[in-house]
Amino acid sequence: MTDIMPVGERQPIAPPVDETGPLGWARKNLFSSWGNGITTIVLIGAVGWILAWFLDWALFTANFTASTGAECRGSGACWALIREKYRYIFFGSFPYEQHWRPLFAVIAMLAMLVMSADRRMWNWRLLVIWGVGSFVTFLLMFGQIHIPLSLILFVAVVGGAIGLTLRSALAAANERAAYYALIGIGIVGLALRIAGVLPKWSIAIAPLSYVETSLWGGLPVTLILATYGLAFAFPYGILLALGRRSNLPLIKGLCVGFIELIRGVPLISLLIMASVMLPLFLPSGTTIDKFLRAQVAVILFAGAYIAEVIRGGLQSLPKGQFEAADAMGLNYLQKTLLIILPQALRVVIPPLINTFIGFFKDTSLVLIIGIFDFLNTANQALVDPNWAGFPGEVYLFAAFVYFIFCFSMSRYSKYLEVELNKGTRR
Amino acid sequence: MRNRMVAAAASLAVAVLGVAGTAHAGRDLDAVRARGMLNCGVGIGTAGFMLADSQGKWKGLSVDVCRAVAAAIFGDSEKVRYVPLTSQQRFTALQSSEVDMVMGNATYTLTRDTALGLDFTGVYYYDGQGFLVPKKLGVKSAKDLGGATVCVAPGTTTELNLADYFRANKMTFKPVVIEKVDEIRSAFFSGRCDVYTTDASSLAATRAANVPPPQTFDDYVILPDIISKEPLGPVVRHGDNQFADIVRWALFATIEAEEYGITSKNVDEMLKSDNPAIKRILGVTPGMGKALGVDEKWVYSIVKQVGNYGEIFDRNVGMGSPLKIPRGQNALWTQGGLQYAPPIR
Numbered sequence: 001m002t003d004i005m006p007v008g009e010r011q012p013i014a015p016p017v018d019e020t021g022p023l024g025w026a027r028k029n030l031f032s033s034w035g036n037g038i039t040t041i042v043l044i045g046a047v048g049w050i051l052a053w054f055l056d057w058a059l060f061t062a063n064f065t066a067s068t069g070a071e072c073r074g075s076g077a078c079w080a081l082i083r084e085k086y087r088y089i090f091f092g093s094f095p096y097e098q099h100w101r102p103l104f105a106v107i108a109m110l111a112m113l114v115m116s117a118d119r120r121m122w123n124w125r126l127l128v129i130w131g132v133g134s135f136v137t138f139l140l141m142f143g144q145i146h147i148p149l150s151l152i153l154f155v156a157v158v159g160g161a162i163g164l165t166l167r168s169a170l171a172a173a174n175e176r177a178a179y180y181a182l183i184g185i186g187i188v189g190l191a192l193r194i195a196g197v198l199p200k201w202s203i204a205i206a207p208l209s210y211v212e213t214s215l216w217g218g219l220p221v222t223l224i225l226a227t228y229g230l231a232f233a234f235p236y237g238i239l240l241a242l243g244r245r246s247n248l249p250l251i252k253g254l255c256v257g258f259i260e261l262i263r264g265v266p267l268i269s270l271l272i273m274a275s276v277m278l279p280l281f282l283p284s285g286t287t288i289d290k291f292l293r294a295q296v297a298v299i300l301f302a303g304a305y306i307a308e309v310i311r312g313g314l315q316s317l318p319k320g321q322f323e324a325a326d327a328m329g330l331n332y333l334q335k336t337l338l339i340i341l342p343q344a345l346r347v348v349i350p351p352l353i354n355t356f357i358g359f360f361k362d363t364s365l366v367l368i369i370g371i372f373d374f375l376n377t378a379n380q381a382l383v384d385p386n387w388a389g390f391p392g393e394v395y396l397f398a399a400f401v402y403f404i405f406c407f408s409m410s411r412y413s414k415y416l417e418v419e420l421n422k423g424t425r426r
Numbered sequence: 427m428r429n430r431m432v433a434a435a436a437s438l439a440v441a442v443l444g445v446a447g448t449a450h451a452g453r454d455l456d457a458v459r460a461r462g463m464l465n466c467g468v469g470i471g472t473a474g475f476m477l478a479d480s481q482g483k484w485k486g487l488s489v490d491v492c493r494a495v496a497a498a499i500f501g502d503s504e505k506v507r508y509v510p511l512t513s514q515q516r517f518t519a520l521q522s523s524e525v526d527m528v529m530g531n532a533t534y535t536l537t538r539d540t541a542l543g544l545d546f547t548g549v550y551y552y553d554g555q556g557f558l559v560p561k562k563l564g565v566k567s568a569k570d571l572g573g574a575t576v577c578v579a580p581g582t583t584t585e586l587n588l589a590d591y592f593r594a595n596k597m598t599f600k601p602v603v604i605e606k607v608d609e610i611r612s613a614f615f616s617g618r619c620d621v622y623t624t625d626a627s628s629l630a631a632t633r634a635a636n637v638p639p640p641q642t643f644d645d646y647v648i649l650p651d652i653i654s655k656e657p658l659g660p661v662v663r664h665g666d667n668q669f670a671d672i673v674r675w676a677l678f679a680t681i682e683a684e685e686y687g688i689t690s691k692n693v694d695e696m697l698k699s700d701n702p703a704i705k706r707i708l709g710v711t712p713g714m715g716k717a718l719g720v721d722e723k724w725v726y727s728i729v730k731q732v733g734n735y736g737e738i739f740d741r742n743v744g745m746g747s748p749l750k751i752p753r754g755q756n757a758l759w760t761q762g763g764l765q766y767a768p769p770i771r
Contacts (some may be wrong), residue, residue, distance in 0.1 A: 388636060
């Protein structure tokens with residue numbers, strides 16, 4: 001190590017070409033021995049052959065223009081079937097000339113979901129986005145929305161109560177007075193309404209023709225069942241998870257009982273209960289909308305699963321966090337909202353999104369109670385005797401659409417994981 | 427067939443729970459009129475009977491019976507709300523008033539007609555177990571099937587009927603028992619068995635839709651022999667006999683119209699007919715509508731908007747459709763079939 005050469009005299013020699021770059025990589029990984037080389041060549045051949053066959057089937061000999069299934073026979077993929085049926089597959093039996101309505105409803109829902117995916121929106125804006133988005137979605141789907149007086153009064157009571165609890169320490173005197181006023185007006189109004197003093201009255205917003213849920217189908221149904229199923233199941237699941245860790249035996253027992261009961265049965269049995277048994281217990285002549293029953297079943301089911309996911313997050317927190325919060329004199333609500341949940345939820349994001357993706361696909365089970373979601377409208381398209389015999393094309397198409405949704409959700413989960421863990425990565 | 431077993435089990439559970447037979451006020455017709463819509467429960471997608479087309483509109487033979495009832499009540503066959511129901515749900519939905527009638531391809535049996543608190547009002551399609559064979563076998567009748575290999579679904583009455591039929595005719599057969607319909611079909615079309623047996627309407631749908639190329643529709647035949655009774659009927663609740671009457675006679679009217687040669691095309695000329703029976707049917711001589719509690723033009727509306735039974739059959743499942751089911755037992759009684767309507771008089 002004594003002879004120090006001046007800089008510049010000893011240029012490092014570049015490694016040989018076949019050691020670096022793609023060639024080197026291939027040599028090291030694919031052709032490192034005779035066995036590996038042969039395997040590589042055989043596999044490349046097989047993949048190429050399958051790809052060539054697939055492209056030939058799906059593109060070069062495919063039929064895009066046939067007007068009946070019979071014309072499609074003998075050629076490659078029958079994409080003409082998708083061309084003929086795509087509107088039914090996407091929107092089901094929704095009145096044909098009004099398909100713009102479910103189309104814009106889907107767009108509104110996607111916009112709502114994309115906007116709430118942005119962390120900068122995670123405050124009061126989220127409420128506005130979901131309020132406006134849901135209103136637009138359901139107004140387009142139903143065409144008419146009636147908001148009964150009793151619902152408005154009920155919302156006033158709940159809103160006042162929530163405001164009072166959440167902002168208990170921070171609210172100024174007049175703000176607190178406003179919450180009390182809301183609760184007061186709501187309770188008095190509801191009492192008068194029940195007593196029959198206030199008439200049955202509702203705000204009617206009716207710009208479009210009414211379309212009942214039995215005509216809904218396709219993508220909007222899948223999206224609504226999954227989105228609202230999980231949107232309601234999420235807070236419900238948090239409550240269940242907190243309840244399961246509660247010190248009060250009654251609450252703990254109820255939550256454990258509910259979670260174990262729901263997780264102990266398949267979703268199908270819940271749906272069948274909701275659609276076959278429930279109507280028999282109701283007084284005759286009363287029916288609850290089938291779609292609503294399915295939606296509630298999905299919420300209950302998803303709630304139990306989400307509760308268990310969140311419980312995992314809660315248990316991963318070190319005990320010191322709870323004790324520190326107690327030492328600061330925070331009450332239970334403040335401790336939970338400010339200290340525990342923000343940390344617990346961050347931990348469980350990957351399993352949560354996993355649950356979301358699962359439920360997005362599980363909603364197809366509603367077929368067994370006669371609701372046509374996206375996969376089921378695709379199935380119906382197969383039954384048409386004029387076009388039958390091309391299940392591959394239809395299922396590929398359905399798989400493609402599902403993949404777009406599920407893949408974007410999984411990418412989003414990845415982004416969120418990085419985003420939320422910035423503080424812990426140094 | 428399996429669905430029917432499940433439905434039967436579900437129905438039994440319902441009956442045991444003692445919820446069945448809930449008496450209704452008998453004002454179903456009033457409810458339908460007040461609503462301005464007939465709630466008709468239909469099955470989930472069966473080719474030719476009930477299926478949403480590319481525009482999402484429900485079409486098929488069963489659907490047309492709903493339309494005929496709506497035409498009788500409202501004079502407008504479009505005033506129907508179709509509620510898709512699985513075979514597990516259909517009777518509950520009817521019992522709980524979610525729908526007014528069910529056209530779910532349910533087989534008319536004694537237990538369903540009584541213990542479930544339901545009424546079948548007629549038979550819109552006589553189905554039964556049949557045999558599908560490749561034409562190249564040269565078989566003309568099921569009696570020639572001795573020693574054949576038969577594809578059949580397990581644990582159903584189909585399997586029992588098959589065994590009974592072969593035993594009664596002193597023939598042997600080799601069963602190939604497969605659970606899933608898709609797999610049965612591919613087994614049959616790939617030649618693993620000589621014969622495929624299930625309900626004839628389902629065989630027709632299989633033949634119309636599932637024959638894999640290069641074979642075609644014409645390479646297969648459905649044998650004329652039918653070995654079981656599966657009469658499919660409209661179902662209503664106990665309790666409102668007038669509504670049940672309208673459903674019953676709406677179907678009879680389509681059969682009666684075919685018998686008298688009244689079609690959707692010639693119905694306007696038929697109004698001028700001298701035949702007293704036709705005059706009564708079409709309400710030119712009043713009385714029938716009043717007796718039933720509907721407009722005197724009820725049959726006119728049905729035939730004009732929906733068609734007579736022959737037209738309905740032909741365009742949905744018959745020769746005018748991809749299914750190409752022969753009339754067979756569903757021909758009029760005057761042509762050797764079973765479709766027979768009591769006189770409108």
